[in-house]
Amino acid sequence: MPSLRSLLLAALASAAEASLQVVPGATWTASNSQHVQAHGAGVIRVDSTYYLIGEDKTNGSAFQNVNCYSSQDLVQWKYEGALLSRTDSGDLGPNRVVERPKVLFNEATGKYVLWMHIDSSNYGEAKVGVAVGDTVCGSYEYQGSFQPLDHQSRDMGLFADDDGTGYLLSEDRQNGLRIMKLASDYLSVESSTYLWSDSIEAPALVKVDGRYYMFGSRLTGWDPNDNLYSTSTSLTEGWSSWATFADVGSKTYTSQTNYVLPLPDGTVIYLGDRWKSSNLMASTYVWLPLNISGTTVTMANRASWVPPSSAAPASTTYAFSAATYAGSARNVTCSGCSSGSAAGYIGGDENGSLTFSGIRSDASTRSTVQIRYANGDSTSRYAGVRVNGGGAIKIAFLPTFGSVGTSTLNVDLRAGGDSNTIVIEGIDGGWGPDVDQLIVPVS
Numbered sequence: 001m002p003s004l005r006s007l008l009l010a011a012l013a014s015a016a017e018a019s020l021q022v023v024p025g026a027t028w029t030a031s032n033s034q035h036v037q038a039h040g041a042g043v044i045r046v047d048s049t050y051y052l053i054g055e056d057k058t059n060g061s062a063f064q065n066v067n068c069y070s071s072q073d074l075v076q077w078k079y080e081g082a083l084l085s086r087t088d089s090g091d092l093g094p095n096r097v098v099e100r101p102k103v104l105f106n107e108a109t110g111k112y113v114l115w116m117h118i119d120s121s122n123y124g125e126a127k128v129g130v131a132v133g134d135t136v137c138g139s140y141e142y143q144g145s146f147q148p149l150d151h152q153s154r155d156m157g158l159f160a161d162d163d164g165t166g167y168l169l170s171e172d173r174q175n176g177l178r179i180m181k182l183a184s185d186y187l188s189v190e191s192s193t194y195l196w197s198d199s200i201e202a203p204a205l206v207k208v209d210g211r212y213y214m215f216g217s218r219l220t221g222w223d224p225n226d227n228l229y230s231t232s233t234s235l236t237e238g239w240s241s242w243a244t245f246a247d248v249g250s251k252t253y254t255s256q257t258n259y260v261l262p263l264p265d266g267t268v269i270y271l272g273d274r275w276k277s278s279n280l281m282a283s284t285y286v287w288l289p290l291n292i293s294g295t296t297v298t299m300a301n302r303a304s305w306v307p308p309s310s311a312a313p314a315s316t317t318y319a320f321s322a323a324t325y326a327g328s329a330r331n332v333t334c335s336g337c338s339s340g341s342a343a344g345y346i347g348g349d350e351n352g353s354l355t356f357s358g359i360r361s362d363a364s365t366r367s368t369v370q371i372r373y374a375n376g377d378s379t380s381r382y383a384g385v386r387v388n389g390g391g392a393i394k395i396a397f398l399p400t401f402g403s404v405g406t407s408t409l410n411v412d413l414r415a416g417g418d419s420n421t422i423v424i425e426g427i428d429g430g431w432g433p434d435v436d437q438l439i440v441p442v443s
């Protein structure tokens with residue numbers, strides 16, 4: 001039987017779960033110790049679990065997998081597997097484009113229906129593909145591809161209205177951005193619902209309090225632009241002219257829309273991709289709460305935040321120089337780092353490591369710690385991170401392109417002014433990143 005103390009601690013821990021944070025633009029290490037590979041993604045919520053379904057860009061732009069991850073909190077992601085993987089030939093074969101996968105559940109058939117952009121490597125086919133699954137994150141059976149109502153279709157999205165009617169959102173380069181009504185089983189397109197003649201891609205549609213909001217970007221390839229929204233109380237008419245929602249000139253905080261996710265508490269979250277066109281696997285995610293108020297939508301930038309929509313708690317920053325060095329670890333120059341230096345030579349044959357002692361947390365709870373780092377390689381580096389004597393957790397550190405990046409670590413901290421120890425060490429014999437700072441939430 002659990003003691004009163006352990007029950008109390010468990011209650012406190014769940015009350016304080018608020019220390020798990022979304023950090024836009026960071027390396028997000030999933031349960032498979034790799035950065036989340038779910039680009040151009042959508043999210044579907046089943047019971048209380050979120051499933052993130054997107055493109056695997058581990059080896060670049062050509063189709064590899066449509067990956068699925070699950071989470072209870074939108075921060076800690078478990079890699080579940082692939083819904084579709086590359087085949088020897090055909091639509092899903094080598095050197096194919098399979099982008100912006102989105103899944104809807106069809107109540108009538110009891111099936112999960114996956115739509116995606118299907119193309120040749122030069123984007124000349126401009127089609128949609130459809131696949132069907134019995135479980136949200138299981139394997140899907142590919143049905144084939146076509147041009148919806150004989151129109152070109154590149155970037156796409158899906159939307160289900162309150163009455164269960166499904167819609168395809170489709171960028172038709174010759175005519176504009178379309179909303180198209182799906183058949184009742186969601187497997188085909190029935191009719192065109194609305195056409196904007198504007199050149200808008202990356203569409204995502206959400207309904208809030210009886211009003212529809214369509215989000216999208218202008219056409220600037222992998223480069224970001226100031227994304228836009230249009231709103232109406234009807235899908236078929238009355239759409240407002242396109243307007244910005246993020247700070248003008250910020251290029252949507254360097255991101256492109258991929259999905260807009262309503263949460264049970266009424267918060268609506270923008271999900272964007274921060275593409276790295278020179279190394280697509282290093283693309284990250286910019287997720288931020290939207291402020292939707294009548295016909296007005298705005299979105300403020302945040303370095304980090306707590307789902308569903310809270311500001312991040314205060315944090316303490318620990319510089320690399322506060323750590324104790326062991327093995328090969330030593331100071332290195334780091335032009336993008338906060339002081340021009342970092343702790344390097346972590347890992348390797350001489351097992352360089354850093355020990356940060358006396359780390360403060362005011363709550364015993366799972367917390368998102370940010371590791372600011374540099375990685376000049378074109379591939380990810382990895383480090384083992386041990387907290388309070390626990391086992392090493394393998395964390396990924398994406399390339400930082402001459403700048404400084406952030407990698408997140410979700411770990412249990414103990415309450416106490418100086419009661420936590422974090423060790424960053426090599427793993428599997430490789431080199432870790434050059435470490436600049438740790439940023440640790442206080443509560």
Ligand SMILES: *[C@@H]1O[C@H](CO)[C@@H](O)[C@H](O)[C@H]1NC(C)=O
Nearest residue numbers: 056057058059063064065086
């Ligand atoms: C990436 O390429 C390597 C080497 O060809 C291969 O082993 C690996 O399975 C590929 N990964 C994906 C996700 O396709």
Ligand SMILES: *[C@@H]1O[C@H](CO)[C@@H](O)[C@H](O)[C@H]1NC(C)=O
Nearest residue numbers: 291292293294296297298300
């Ligand atoms: C949301 O936007 C409305 C008006 O558009 C504004 O009055 C309100 O202060 C904003 N809320 C937040 C939390 O920024």
Ligand SMILES: *[C@@H]1O[C@H](CO)[C@@H](O)[C@H](O)[C@H]1NC(C)=O
Nearest residue numbers: 320321330331332339341342
């Ligand atoms: C490493 O850099 C820190 C911060 O600049 C400095 O305090 C420390 O003395 C340096 N260590 C060595 C061995 O140079």
Ligand SMILES: *[C@@H]1O[C@H](CO)[C@@H](O)[C@H](O)[C@H]1NC(C)=O
Nearest residue numbers: 326327351352353423425426
């Ligand atoms: C590397 O150093 C860390 C920190 O001192 C230690 O925990 C770990 O056991 C060492 N690993 C090896 C392989 O020596």
